[in-house]
Amino acid sequence: MWTWFHKLASPPHFYRLAKALSPWFLVPGLALIAYGTFTGLFIAPPDYQQGDAYRIIYVHVPSAYLSQMAYTVMAIAGGIGLIWRMKLSHAVAAAVAPLGAWFTFLSLATGSIWGRPMWGTWWEWGDPRMMSQLILLFLYLGYMALRASIDDTAKADKASAVLALVGVINLVIVRYSVEWWSSLHQGQTILAEGGPAIDAEMLYPLLANILGFALVFGSLLLRRVRTEVLYRERRTRWVREMILSPQGQT
Amino acid sequence: MKDADADLGEDEDRIFLSNMPGLMAGLAASTRRDLVLAWKRPGDVLNPLFFFVMVLILFPLALGPSAEQLQAIGPGVVWVAALLAMLISLNSLFSADYEDGSLEQWLVSPQPLPVLALGKSVAHWMTSGLPLVLLSPLLAATYGLPAKVIVVLLVTLSLGTIILSLLGSIGAALTVGLHRGTALLSLLVLPLAMPVLLLGSNSVSLAAGNETHTAGVWALAAYATAAISLAPYATAAALRISNE
Numbered sequence: 001m002w003t004w005f006h007k008l009a010s011p012p013h014f015y016r017l018a019k020a021l022s023p024w025f026l027v028p029g030l031a032l033i034a035y036g037t038f039t040g041l042f043i044a045p046p047d048y049q050q051g052d053a054y055r056i057i058y059v060h061v062p063s064a065y066l067s068q069m070a071y072t073v074m075a076i077a078g079g080i081g082l083i084w085r086m087k088l089s090h091a092v093a094a095a096v097a098p099l100g101a102w103f104t105f106l107s108l109a110t111g112s113i114w115g116r117p118m119w120g121t122w123w124e125w126g127d128p129r130m131m132s133q134l135i136l137l138f139l140y141l142g143y144m145a146l147r148a149s150i151d152d153t154a155k156a157d158k159a160s161a162v163l164a165l166v167g168v169i170n171l172v173i174v175r176y177s178v179e180w181w182s183s184l185h186q187g188q189t190i191l192a193e194g195g196p197a198i199d200a201e202m203l204y205p206l207l208a209n210i211l212g213f214a215l216v217f218g219s220l221l222l223r224r225v226r227t228e229v230l231y232r233e234r235r236t237r238w239v240r241e242m243i244l245s246p247q248g249q250t
Numbered sequence: 251m252k253d254a255d256a257d258l259g260e261d262e263d264r265i266f267l268s269n270m271p272g273l274m275a276g277l278a279a280s281t282r283r284d285l286v287l288a289w290k291r292p293g294d295v296l297n298p299l300f301f302f303v304m305v306l307i308l309f310p311l312a313l314g315p316s317a318e319q320l321q322a323i324g325p326g327v328v329w330v331a332a333l334l335a336m337l338i339s340l341n342s343l344f345s346a347d348y349e350d351g352s353l354e355q356w357l358v359s360p361q362p363l364p365v366l367a368l369g370k371s372v373a374h375w376m377t378s379g380l381p382l383v384l385l386s387p388l389l390a391a392t393y394g395l396p397a398k399v400i401v402v403l404l405v406t407l408s409l410g411t412i413i414l415s416l417l418g419s420i421g422a423a424l425t426v427g428l429h430r431g432t433a434l435l436s437l438l439v440l441p442l443a444m445p446v447l448l449l450g451s452n453s454v455s456l457a458a459g460n461e462t463h464t465a466g467v468w469a470l471a472a473y474a475t476a477a478i479s480l481a482p483y484a485t486a487a488a489l490r491i492s493n494e
Contacts, residue, residue: 082487138441145437149430158491159424163438166420166484170442173473177445180465181452 009088011229012238018222025222029215036208044202056114058206062213064107064129067136069214070100073221074143075168078161088225090157091232093164094147095224099217101140108133128175128182135174139167153232276361280369281376288377294342295377302335302382306389317394324393325403325454332382332407333414333447337436339378340418343370344426344489353426357493363486371419371482379411395458402457402467406450409470416481417442423488446473 007013040058047054074096081089111130112122124130143160150156233239271279288295309327310320347353356366386407387400395403421439425431453466 135441135444138437138444142434142438142441145434146424149425149428149434152494155491155494159488162420162484162488162491163424166417166442169476169480170445173445177449177469180469181448 025219032212036205040205060110067104075164078164091228104137128178280366284373298335298339305331321394329451343422364482367485368482375415410450416477
């Protein structure tokens with residue numbers, strides 16, 4: 001088991017493995033998104049209360065899930081990198097941050113677009129989830145800014161891993177404090193909580209999209225990690241040999 | 251160095267260890283040192299304090315002297331001003347020690363680094379948090395907050411500034427020695443500080459509205475306890491990384 005683990009951590013091996021795995025994530029992911037989006041937008045019935053406006057959940061919910069999953073990946077990868085000094089793990093953390101920030105932004109943007117017709121406002125300060133997502137976005141931005149301002153890669157890896165781990169604890173505190181805060185200012189969040197149970201015809205496309213987004217995210221992540229590994233290992237022999245080999249890049 | 255180490259027998263090892271100051275002594279020494287430094291350079295302590303006062307003067311100037319309005323925004327404004335003043339004072343937390351090399355002495359000292367970092371945070375709180383807390387009743391009174399509310403403000407600000415000192419020390423340790431440290435520090439610390447601000451200023455607002463406000467105060471107390479126990483470890487880890 002450990003040899004497998006060590007092999008996985010070796011950059012050239014991972015580089016090839018990621019290339020082989022990437023399409024296995026991408027193709028089913030795109031297929032699921034195509035199914036989910038089509039059924040969600042055209043076949044699923046309109047909501048009796050929200051009409052067609054609810055259909056934005058087919059983008060919103062998957063992005064919100066992924067924004068948090070990406071942070072989890074980032075923190076765990078950073079932690080593994082700090083504890084076991086696994087270089088590959090730091091490359092994963094570096095690669096996942098912009099993806100996570102993007103999905104966080106996407107979930108905020110779609111939430112805000114949905115909020116306009118539903119709540120009558122682009123931005124509802126009283127909604128706890130909007131606030132948590134916003135703080136999550138700032139955490140991502142801080143993480144990327146810290147990484148960008150340290151020139152030494154090894155140092156940037158470790159410093160940002162510490163920040164990511166501190167951020168995890170902070171996110172838990174944010175979650176509960178924001179909930180307490182919003183319960184003070186009763187907002188217009190009636191629709192969000194305790195709405196009617198979701199119909200199966202609406203649910204399946206949503207599940208398909210969540211899974212599809214996750215798979216495409218995985219594929220993008222693999223691609224990004226490959227680029228990151230290639231850049232970090234640019235001075236090593238295996239990269240040179242690979243690039244100079246007659247087949248070109250493999 | 252190596253030869254000298256080899257010559258030390260077990261007995262000498264024991265003598266060396268028994269002569270080493272204990273944890274509390276290390277904590278006290280690191281706190282005392284920073285307090286003395288602050289005493290010798292009072293400007294570093296006073297500038298954030300002036301900043302705090304001036305931010306609190308800006309709001310009535312900008313929003314007009316309506317007593318009702320000032321009373322309504324008072325808790326939030328005092329809290330935001332305190333947060334910003336703490337942030338300003340954090341910039342210089344480790345930079346001087348980094349430049350003159352005393353931070354490296356910390357790293358090689360036999361004292362555990364988290365303890366020294368905690369001492370630093372204690373001193374930082376005493377020189378920047380505590381003065382803000384002591385000054386805040388005066389300023390809150392000019393905003394027309396009643397005495398009962400000011401007590402809540404005092405309690406939440408004391409707890410909140412402790413948390414901010416400790417969280418800020420993590421950020422300061424991560425950014426020490428970086429060129430763009432100042433702006434980066436705010437970007438790192440502010441998201442971490444948001445729940446503190448939210449709990450603190452809303453507790454004060456609730457108290458001002460004669461509602462139960464204890465939940466927020468207890469949450470802050472819990473957070474402060476957790477920060478005292480955990481943040482020094484993160485600061486120590488960050489210091490080691492920054493000094494590699």
